[in-house]
Amino acid sequence: MLGDTAIAVHPDDVRYQHLVGSQATHPFSGRMVPIIADEFVDREKGTGAVKLTPAHSSVDYQIAVKHNLRHINILSDDGTLCNCGEVFDGMKRFDAREKVAQILQKKGLWRGQTSHPMSVPICSRSSDIIEPKLKEQWFLDCSDMAMDAIQAAEDSDIEFIPSYYSKLWKHFLTQTREIPWCISRQLWWGHNIPAYKLLSDSNSKLNGQYVVAPTFTEAITKATEMLGHNKFKLVQDEDVLDTWFSSSLLPFASLGWPVQNPNLMTFYPTTMVESGSDILFFWIARMVMLGKKLTGNPPFRQILIHSLLLSHGEKMSKSKGNVIDPMSIIQGCSLEELQKSLESSNIDRKEMAAIFAEQKKQFSSGIPECGSDALRMALCSYDFKGASINIEVETFVEYRSLCNKIWQIFKFYQNYFPNGFIASNIDQVNNLSAKDCWILDKCAHLTELCAQHFPKANLDVITYSLKRHWAVDFSTIYLEYSKPTLQHGTAQEKEIALSVAVKVMDMSLKCLSPFMPYLSEELYQRLPLPNKAPSICVASFPSTHEWSIFRNHTMNDDFEKMFKLSSSIKNFKAQFGLLHQSKRVGTAYIIGPLRQGIPLEVLHLIEHDARLTSLQVDKMPDESNSVCNLEVLQPNYTVLVDLSDSIRSQSEEELEKMSGKLHKLLVSQRQLLDETLRLDQTSLDGADLQSHNSKVADLKKELTTAEKCVEYVINVTNGSNL
Structure with a gap:
């Protein structure tokens, strides 16, 4: 309230239309506060009248610029009040709030207190409430540079992987090109702003202005030329450059720019940069803009944008305790070690218990040692061109x-x-x-x-x-x-x-x-x-x-046919529990056009792969009821399999067990097929219908195999066990 410079109401609010254009008296400073109309006001919320504090609210600031309102800063850098009069100056912000309420009550201006939800920015490190404050900053005009970055993409000077980011690139830079980039920061570290405040004893209009130069010496020379004398003092601005600005200079500044040298000429521009989509415009776009502006070329030819990494469906965050440290994958890490690393972090102790519980749930046995090679290839195995990747140990x-x-x-x-x-x-x-x-x-x-x-x-x-x-x-x-x-x-x-x-x-x-x-x-x-x-x-x-x-496409096709033949034989043997016997079991008969078909050498590999006692090519079996026709690769080939000796050699108890298993499989396959066929297909279309039809075809094939197996056991045992 102490920094309020206006009261806003909605232009269509009949309760206040007669007051728009008039002024109210500030209850503390006595200054006149204009009453303005603006459509941003929600007339259904509270009284429908909103006080504006332009120096301490970004929304209020935009309205103030629109209506040419004053900006009064009431917060000093240490968080105490200033420019508020003797009663409040030097007071802590929360103490001042209580004092304001007390004085309003004494003056008879208090109309009550009502709670309502609002978004309050909280510092991620200190958990303190952040107070916006109007300060002088350095800005960079990006309008022309943004257009150069757009043009670089349109001219294919830069290529996006995936390509759809090129549309997002153009859209974002077009929408934001007129917004200046704030490149100054009030931090303890960083590149100093190369700007020097000119302090002179003369009454020159230049007094208090800034001189911008690469070095202090050059700034003195420039100031001397501006004033015509050297009776002045230069004080460098205490702000530092935005980290994104400094890092955007990296591709060429690290190679000795602006001096043309072999390293710069060889390694600039580079081939590719990779980045997450979340910093595409914080960093990548600014590298392109500054690279084009200062060197004439974008700093790289390709921009590879990878997905955000998730852990168990959530974005990795230190505050959630779900960050997977690459070193934990490489070297392995027990649950106790994972939790010990959290104890030395800056996570709020109140949240620690919940994070420990989640870690115990996700990594109950810790993380096994996998090595850097497995880590690298596993990360590359994900399709990183989507929105996110769910990382799993x-x-x-x-x-x-x-x-x-x-x-x-x-x-x-x-x-x-x-x-x-x-x-x-x-x-x-x-x-x-x-x-x-x-x-x-x-x-x-x-x-x-x-x-x-x-x-x-x-x-x-x-x-x-x-x-x-x-x-x-x-x-x-x-x-x-x-x-x-x-x-x-x-x-x-x-x-x-x-x-x-x-x-x-x-x-x-x-x-x-x-x-x-x-x-x-x-x-x-x-x-x-x-x-x-x-x-x-x-x-x-x-x-x-x-x-x-x-x-050799022909050889590859022959092997694919051989694999299909061998797979059908192995699946058939598996139905009877005969695939993984210690000794080879069964005889296969393959009849087909050998001269135009699969070479004999390839066919005989089936004997080894399917663990058969023998493989007969172009030879019919002596007993027709001892074989089963697998009906694979028809009509070119006939594949017959004889497992009769192995089945007949089993005891009555083993045969009953085998038959029961086959009947159970047959019943379940019929039930599953019936349930699938009863599904309403009218709502299916495209890929869903294709998937449904494919499932039905597979189930029919599996049912046919089950029926064939039951029939085969009946034939080779003369039905004695059924």
Whole structure:
């Protein structure tokens, strides 16, 4: 109230229309306070009349500028009152509020007290109430610089990843270009404002004005020229530059600007900057504006905007205690250590108990040690181009397991390396087996994928492909298929198999290196390669041209068909609990167009993959009732599986148990299909309808398999157990 300079009412409020334009007497200072009309006033709230304190409210300030009102500052820098008269000057703000109420009551002006909700700014560090205060500040006109930043995007001088941020960039800078940037701060640290107040004994109009110059010496020279004499004093402004202003100079100031030098010419502009969307306009836009203004070029060519990181669905915040420290992921951290780190923070002790409880809920077993490689690749595995990413510790553990798997793959092959072994150059497909051609084709495809997605920063696509390449293609499939050769093959076959494996590991480690530099470097140094680079960091990245000779679409298609055949056989065996037997079980008969279809060598891999006793190609079984037609890859192939010996050899009790399990599966599949078919499809459209139809097709397929299994048991046992 002590700083009020006007009373505002709504222009349509009939209660006060007759008072607009008149003045009221301030109850403490006696100054005349104008009564104005402004549409911002909510006439339904309180009395409908609002007092304005322009020097201590941003909203009131905007209205004051609009109506040309006075601004009276009543707060000193230490929080005590000033410019309020002897009664209040030097008094603390909350004491003054009580004093104001007492004096109003004594004067008979008190009309009562009513509570109402309002937003009160609170300091995050001290939890104290923040009081707005009008102060002199330094501002930067951004209108032209903002247009230059917009033009840079339109001219493709800068590129956004994801691209939709370019529209947001233009919209925001267009809307805010006329708002000056306040670049001064009242802090204890930072770059000093290069402005000096001119204090002179003369009556010059320049007395009290500021001289702006890069150095104090240059400021003296400039002031002398302005005054025509040197009888003056210069006092540097105590304010410092806004941190965002100082950091916006970083791309070129750190390279020696404004002096043109080799570093500046080589490294400016740089290639890419990455940032969260929350500081796109605090920092990135200002770097572009200052870079264009002071050097003529934007400081970078690409702007990669990543998502906000969430923990259990909430933005990470120290005050919530849900921040995941990267070092805790790398080194591991117990729950006790997590909570101990909070005790040394500035979190309010009243909130500590609740935060401890939440931490115990989220990290009951602490955080396991995962290492920096797993941390890096796990973070890159998220699609960071959305609004947010929900970080989960389980993801880091998953990629730690991948690190272990890659290490074990290398150790497996290392055990087969003869003394002094150096891998042969595999630069052609002659004398290579089908599985060798297949894995080399997979490597060639991986190089194409990296070449396609690295420039677009689709790191999640690359990490997923690398993970599948190492864990599935290389480990689960190729390594397993290579075991018979490494264990029972000729010396030449072993040498070729090991050389192919080394070539695959060399290529795969190079693709992995940007995500797991430590593991890839360690294993690269151990690879028995001829003429390899001193470090994987300086080795050439695999190129699509180099690997194009290994591209083999036909072989890849043949293997995909083989996988489908093998998978159907394994699924069929699993229904009877015969997939993971210690010994091989069952015989498969595959009849199909071998000359135009899958090569015989590829088909025989099924025997190893599906753990069959034997695989018969283009041969019919002796007993038709002992086999089951899996009806896969029809009409080109007929796949028959004989598990009759294994089923018949089981005891009556085991057969009853098997039959009961199959009947239970059959009933549940029928129920699930019926429930799905009864769903109202009229409300489904597009992707939802497609998903529903796909689910129905899968359920029908699973039901057919269950019926086939029940029928097969009846046939091979003559129904004796059913």
